[in-house]
Amino acid sequence: MDAPTFDELIAEGDAVPVDGWDFSWFEGRATEARPSWGYARGLARRLARATAALDIQTGGGEVLHSAPVLPPLTVATEGWPPNVSKATALLGPRGVAVVASPQDAPLPFADGTFDLVTSRHPVRTHWDEIARVLRPGGTYYSQQVGPESVFELAGHFLGPLPDEARRARDPDQARTAAHAAGLDVVDLRTARLRVEFHDIAAVVHFLRKVVWIVPGFTTAAHLPRLRTLHDRITAQGSFVANSTRFLIEARKPNL
Template sequence: MRIPSGPNSPPSYERLVEQATEASLGGWDFGWLRGRTSGGQPSWVYAERASSLLPTARRLLDMDTGGGELLASLSPLPRHTVAMEGWPPNVPIAGERLRPLRVAVLGAAADRIPVREATFDLVLNRHGALNAAEIARVLAPNGRLLTQQVGSRNGLELNDALGAPPPIDPASWTLEVAVDQLRRAGLRVLDAREEMVEYVFHDIGAVVFQLRAVPWQVQDFDLNRYDQRLRALHERICSQGAFTARDHRFLIESELP
């Protein structure tokens, strides 16, 4: 039963959750969270770093492009630009957005990039799966990789609040691990940075949307299963004003000699 709220009272738990479950998850667009969350930005700006590399690139690959939102924002793009997306529902969304920019969109996963070796002189990868050997294979000599990764310590405060186990070993995907893999694949690391960044949720709807959009954070997430914990977190947000988790981010720029 929905609990009514007066004109001057904050939205109820039921209303906030209803809004979050009705919000669209198309593409890789977190715009619905605008105003409901804050923070989450590392000291670097990935889009600016990517833009600075575009003028020297003739052939560009954007891995795990989502709905093509970020890549489109970097326009104008090199004449030969390819976007890859491994989640089938996102492929047509990316195609519709990127086709006017003359970007070819491939439905493919990072463990097998469907192009011949030494094809690209720039590979961009923001929050996508990272296969160092495959990237080394498709990069041309002196080609660059710029990647921003979500580390394995990401958002663990959410898991703790819901009494859920971490999605993976918290030590399994860090800057140190990724740098080692890239070096073993033959790339030279030019820049490497890692940060834990505060990400603040201002209502329980934002938490629910986040867990719907990133289902691997709490792998058995279900509103009924976590009802008691979610309601307790809602009360905590109401009393404290917010709930803070930490985003684990690292950035690597590397080059194939």
């Protein structure tokens, strides 16, 4: 059987739905190493001990749903309508209330509602709002995208990236912002991880799904650079980049 053509791969990558945070489609087409700390395992342990939890920017709810035990009160927020529907269908049967809330809007909850707030890969972290909705002694637990993540791929499409972009998502800045909001950072870890794309369809789907890597990405607008990258993958077998992640856990002091 002949290998798919460039045009066929582009069409395939363009057709895959991008709702939710299920990355199973990439199996056999792209790989990314995982941080050693195991965010989902740590999340499950903390959820099992909590009484009231909030998951911010839950996506399709897949990570929250992976926890075997959820607190009696569990709420999730999400801003993108297709993800709100997907998360509601997945989490609703488990008693989770999914609230449609824009990612940059104030959290629609009273002060001191939750003893656990979580978020995996938030676009932005609004530390003052997190501190406000946490109870005294409550915890914020989050895995976030770190600085210069997948910059090899972004640079292929955008050219050299400015220093401002390279400084974004710095874990030390997150620590400073948490402290400014009145939270104590009790854990901060970083990881640099290998990412490998084995065909151009995987690149297209990734850039459509993770929209901040190449803002405004479309296959039509970036076709020449996609062709160049396809030729490189065909010749070399894959395209290798590096992602960065950091884990941060912060607590609100007891009164």
